[in-house]
Structure formats: C-alpha cells, structure tokens
Amino acid sequence: MIQKGMWWKLSGIILFLYVLWGGMTIPLRPGITSINPSSAKTGDTIELKATGYNTHFASVRNGRAWLKLDSVHAIKALTWQAKNDNELTFRFILPQTLPNATEVFPLHLIIDNETDGAFVHPNALFLSSSTDTLSFDAIPWTKHELGQFNDHQGIQFPYRSILNETIRNTFFHVALWFAMFLLLIFGVVYSIRYLSTSDYEFDRKASAYTNIAVLYGIFGILTGSVWAKFTWNTFWTNDVKLNMTAIALLIYLAYIILRGMNYDQDKRARLAAIYNIFAFIALIPLVFVIPRMTDSLHPGNGGNPALGGEDLDHTLRMFFYPSILALFLIGKWIAELTIRFERVKDHFYLKKS
Amino acid sequence: MNRISEIFLKELVVEFRQKYALGGIFLFSATIVFLVYKVFNQVSGLEWSIMLWIITLFAGLNAIVKSFVQEKKETYLYYYSLFDPLELITAKLIYNILFLGLLFVSILIFMSLFLGFPVKDPTLFFMGSTLGLTGIAIILTFVSLIANSEQSGSTLMSVLSIPLILPIMMLLLKITAVSLRLISDTSVDQDVWMLAGIDAIMLGTVIVLFPFLWRS
Numbered sequence: 093m094i095q096k097g098m099w100w101k102l103s104g105i106i107l108f109l110y111v112l113w114g115g116m117t118i119p120l121r122p123g124i125t126s127i128n129p130s131s132a133k134t135g136d137t138i139e140l141k142a143t144g145y146n147t148h149f150a151s152v153r154n155g156r157a158w159l160k161l162d163s164v165h166a167i168k169a170l171t172w173q174a175k176n177d178n179e180l181t182f183r184f185i186l187p188q189t190l191p192n193a194t195e196v197f198p199l200h201l202i203i204d205n206e207t208d209g210a211f212v213h214p215n216a217l218f219l220s221s222s223t224d225t226l227s228f229d230a231i232p233w234t235k236h237e238l239g240q241f242n243d244h245q246g247i248q249f250p251y252r253s254i255l256n257e258t259i260r261n262t263f264f265h266v267a268l269w270f271a272m273f274l275l276l277i278f279g280v281v282y283s284i285r286y287l288s289t290s291d292y293e294f295d296r297k298a299s300a301y302t303n304i305a306v307l308y309g310i311f312g313i314l315t316g317s318v319w320a321k322f323t324w325n326t327f328w329t330n331d332v333k334l335n336m337t338a339i340a341l342l343i344y345l346a347y348i349i350l351r352g353m354n355y356d357q358d359k360r361a362r363l364a365a366i367y368n369i370f371a372f373i374a375l376i377p378l379v380f381v382i383p384r385m386t387d388s389l390h391p392g393n394g395g396n397p398a399l400g401g402e403d404l405d406h407t408l409r410m411f412f413y414p415s416i417l418a419l420f421l422i423g424k425w426i427a428e429l430t431i432r433f434e435r436v437k438d439h440f441y442l443k444k445s
Numbered sequence: 446m447n448r449i450s451e452i453f454l455k456e457l458v459v460e461f462r463q464k465y466a467l468g469g470i471f472l473f474s475a476t477i478v479f480l481v482y483k484v485f486n487q488v489s490g491l492e493w494s495i496m497l498w499i500i501t502l503f504a505g506l507n508a509i510v511k512s513f514v515q516e517k518k519e520t521y522l523y524y525y526s527l528f529d530p531l532e533l534i535t536a537k538l539i540y541n542i543l544f545l546g547l548l549f550v551s552i553l554i555f556m557s558l559f560l561g562f563p564v565k566d567p568t569l570f571f572m573g574s575t576l577g578l579t580g581i582a583i584i585l586t587f588v589s590l591i592a593n594s595e596q597s598g599s600t601l602m603s604v605l606s607i608p609l610i611l612p613i614m615m616l617l618l619k620i621t622a623v624s625l626r627l628i629s630d631t632s633v634d635q636d637v638w639m640l641a642g643i644d645a646i647m648l649g650t651v652i653v654l655f656p657f658l659w660r661s
Contacts, residue, residue, distance in 0.1 A: 287657050335615070342608035349604055350591070363591050366654050367605065370587065373650045374609050377643055382612065 104421025111415040115263040118407070122147040123251030124213035127201065133222035135188045140169075140217070142180045142201065145251065149174035152205035157182050159199040159217060165191045165233040166202075186219065187232035196220045210241035211251065247407050254323055261319045262408055263415040268312040271419035273379075275305035275427070280372040283365040292438065295361035298368060299351050300430040304423045306344045313337060333390045336378045343371045357438075452528065452536035460544075474504045474552045482559040490563045493556070494621040498614060500552055502581070502607075505545050509585040510592070510602045525659070534586075534655040538648075542582040549578055566624040569633065573620035576640040580613045583647045590658050616640050 128141045149155065157169040169182040180203075190197065201216035249259055282298035285291075316334075317327045328334060351364040460467055481488075481496050488496065524533060556562070564570045588606040616636050623633045630636075 336612070339608055339611045342611070346605045346608055350601065353601070362657065366658055367591055369654060370650055371609070373646055374612075377639070377646065378612055381642075382639065 100421055101425045104418050104425060107414045107418035108422060111263050111267075111411050111418055114411050115260050115415070119248055120146050120257060120259070121248040121251045122208040122211055123253070124201065124203070124211070124216070125253075127213060127216045130216070131218040131220070132186060133220055134186055134190060135222050137183060137185045140182055140184060140201075142182075142203070142213070144178045144180060144203075145256070146208075146248075147180075147203075148177050148205070148207045149180040150177045152207050155180075155203070155205040157204070158202045159184055160202050160212075161191060161197055161199055161233065165230065167233065187229075189229035189232065190219070190221055191230040191233040192228050204241050206242050209243050213253075247410070249407055258319055258322050259408070261315060263411050265312060265315040265319055267412060267415035267419055268308050268315060270416040271423055272305045272308035272312060274416075274420050275301050275308065275423050276372060276375075278424075278427075279305060280368055283368040286361060286365045287369075290358075290362075292357065292361060293435070295365060296431050296434045296438075297427070298365060300427040300434070301423075302344060302347060302368060303430065304427045306341065306348065308419070308423060309337070309341050309344070313341070331390065332382065336382060340375055340378055343374065347371055448528065448532045449536045449539070452533060453540055456536065456540040470504060470508045470548065471551055473507060474500060474548065475555050477504070478552060478555040478559055485560075488560050490625045490627050491622070493560055493563055494618060494625055494627070496560075497552065497556055498617055498621070500556075501545075501549050501578075502610065502614065504548055504552065505581060505585060506603055506606065508544060508548055509541055509582065509589050530656045530659045531652065533659070534652060538583060538586055538651070541586045542579050545578050545582040545585075546575070549574065563625050565626045569637075570621060570624035573617060573624065573637055573640065576637065576644055577613055577617040577620070580640065580644045580647060581610055583644065583651055584609045584613075587647075587651045587654075590655070613640065613643060616643075 123145050124142050125145050126143045129138065132138050152174075155172045155174070157172065158166045159169075160166040167184060167187065169184055171181075171183045173181045175181065197219040198215040199217040199219055201213040202210060203213075204210040252259055279298045279301035282294045282301060286294035286298060313334075320329060321327050347364065347367055350367055351360065353360060353363075477500050478496075481500070485492060485496075553562075584606055585602075588602055588609070592602040592605060616639055619628075619630070620633060620636055620640070622628050623630050
C-alpha cells in the first residue's frame, strides 16, 4: 500500500542505494602509480618500467606509448613488454638533442590501448642534457606522430594520483555538506516563518531541520577526516575550511543547547528562531567568504579547481548530484519523524496540564 | 537622535550608580594582566597579542552580560511603553561599543605598563581593534539579550557568543600580528574590509531582529 508522501521517502532511499552501489562498485579508470627510472639524459636508451592500476597491459594486442613534451614534440616507445596486467616495460631511444632552450624537461607518459583507452601520467620522466653545452634540435622530436587514441570502455571514475580510490568519497563527504546546507536553509526559513506567524509548528520544523543538519555536519567532518588521513596523511589540518566548519558546528551546537533550555515554550521558540537566523547570517562569511580569501588544501580555494574540469567529470556527476538529493530527502524524512514525535509530545503535555 | 542620547545618558547614570560593579570590571582586567605578567614574566609579541585579545574577550563578556540583566522586569515594561525598539537598541549598541572600547584601552594601558607595547604599526592596530571591538560588542549585546532573565545566563552567554565571536577573533589576531610585524601580509587590507563587512552584517541583523526579541 502506497501512503501519501511516501514517494519521496522511497525515492530518497532508492537514490541513496543507487549511489552506494554505483559509488562503491564502479571501477576507477586505469592509471599509472609509479615509473622507474624517473630521470634520464639525452641520447640514452632507457627501459622504462611502469606500474599500472586497473590496467590490462598483458591482454591487449595494440598497446602503444609515448613520452610527450607538448602537442608537437613527442617520442614513441619502441617495444611493449607486459609482464602482467599491471607491469609494463618499454624502451625509448631518447634523441641526442633537446627541442629548445630549457635545461630540464618534464615529459608526460601517454599509454594507449584498445581496452583501457588512452591515459596520461604527468611529469613521468625528467630529461636533462647529457653534455654541458646545450644544443637544440627539434626535428628528432617531431618525427613520431601521436596518432589516434582509443576511448576507454564503460563507465569508470577518473583516476587521480593521490586521490586514487578515495575519489568515491566525493559522493559522501561533499554531498553531505551540500545536503547540510540545504537543510540549514530550510531550518532558517522555518525560523523566519515562526517569527512572522508565532505558530509552534514552524518552531518544531526549524528545530528538527537544524538538528539533522548538525548531524550531517558531524558526519561531514568524520568522512572528511578519514579522507584527509588517506590523502593529506593527517586526520585534522590547520586548513581554513576545517577551522570554519568547526566554528560553524560550535555555533549550531549552541543553538541546540539554547533550544533545549527550560524556558516557557513561547520564549524558547522565539529565542531559538532569532538565534538561528543570526547564526545563519554569521555563517555566510564563515563558509563562503573567508575560505575563498585564504589558501586552502580544499578544491576551489587558493587556486585549486573545484567542481569543474576533470575533477568532477560526467561519471562522477552521475552519482554526485543524486547523492545530494538522496541525502537531502533522507534528512527531510528524519526531520519529519522528529517533527511528528515533537508534535505528539506537545499535544500530550498540553492535554495533561 | 535626542531620544537615543537620552537613553545613552540613562545607561551611563545607571552604570555609575553601581560604582562597585564598574570598578570590579576594571579591577578584574588589571588583576588578569598582572597574573599574566607574573605567569609569563617575559612575553613575546605573539603571546602579547593573544593575551590582549583573550583578556579583552573575557572582560567584555563579564561587562556586557549584565547589559540587559541589571534592570528589573518592570523597568523593561516601562521602557517598552516609552521607547521605539530601534532607538533603544541603537543607544545600547553605542553604549556597549564605547564601554568595550574603554575597557580595551584600560587593558591596553595595563598591558603596556607591565608587558610593554610592541605595536609597530599603530594605525593598522587601532583601526583593526576598533572594527573588531565593534563586532564583538554587537554580538555580545545581541547574545546578552537572548541569554537574559535566566539563572544560567552567563554560561549560556559564553556558549552562545564565543563561537560567534571566533571568526572576528581570528581576523583580529591576524591583523594584530601584522601590526606587530610578527608576520608580513600585503593583503591585510582585505582582512580589515572583511572585519568591517562582518560588523555591517551583524549590525543589520541585530537591528532587524531586535523588535522580535523585545516583545518579551
């Protein structure tokens, strides 16, 4: 039997299960985890050993590799010897000369085959001149064409060095913050409506939404902390966003304490509503302005990209946006349950007295 | 305007009637400064700036918590019939800002007496301090309104106000550190503007919300 108002609860759960399933099972795109050696001199013939992740080196027929300087200058690998699916050796003959007047070149490694598609390992090899006198000749560098690249097959998440598999946390950590902010907006809107109507129903709603938002904030900090452990190697850093979130959580925990005070109902509701509005306004510079002005390890700050380019590509979007919606709907559901409980409680107490 | 200055003068008179409470606040700050002096003996610039702001914060908390508690409920009813809420809050804000400023200056004098005055860029220091104190006074006034008429008023006061003051505090410490030449930052103007922006937002919110608070 489908009850009224059931559809969004169910869709929240289904969306979240979809995000859990997709976010946890879809593999990462192939990538290179390490390269040996990492530097070379001009004129060398080098055996480059690459260790891959999620790659299929041994099972492909048409594997190719390049060391690329830019879109014009590149050299192609002569051989392709795969030890197994994840280990690969290839030989490069590096030209005698450097293409232009720079002492050290970072070369990017491009690997292409029909199963994995083309992928890049930036700054794989640092090339320097073997002689003291620098001679430049771009011609040996332009002989090899980069050729047609294959596309990878199926849905895969982007491979990012350092992030690796933790890129899946985008669906939980980042989405939790977005959902938290949506719930806070709902809370503050209900607070404003309480002030203009003095209807206790709005007070209950404001409180329930803000409480669940605080819970999401705590989850956001926990998931972020775990993520930081695996990428920045520490549970807590002195990063500006972390500090600002800690302050924001303190402000809202103070709200919960204020809401729990033993005032009479009218006064408690009014004070809580006023503090909630004030806290929300105080939150805006905290979350949106100060972090933008300061360097931060987070994406979107201090020149790091955010939610754009390759960091949030369409495969991630497929799960990231549903995740925000799902978490919001689940939060709304929990808030709704709290509101009903509070409503019954108030009704019961009022009847008794 | 006239009414505002009247309320302001009334506040002043009420305050000076309770000379002991007033003296207590200044004595409190002097005692804490002396305590810090004896505990540290020799302070570096960093410690100086931190202690200055921590002492100011807690002395300010103590001073402003009674801004709305010291008067009786009946008096409030009387004010309610007498004044426009906007006039009352403006007068209260001006009074609290000036009072906090006075407190800050006295703490500063005690600090320079015992621990020296390491500020290298007084213009920046006093400009930052003025803006920061304004912000702190606005938040403390607002929170003292919420936390009044309750036995656990002072606990609630610190729990509610300290997180709200924290961002101002962080900006203030940075501006102070720059004015002490502890760190060099070319974009410190941005922080000063930021502080002014926070003040403006807080002020606007308090003025909008005060009539609702006032109805009790």
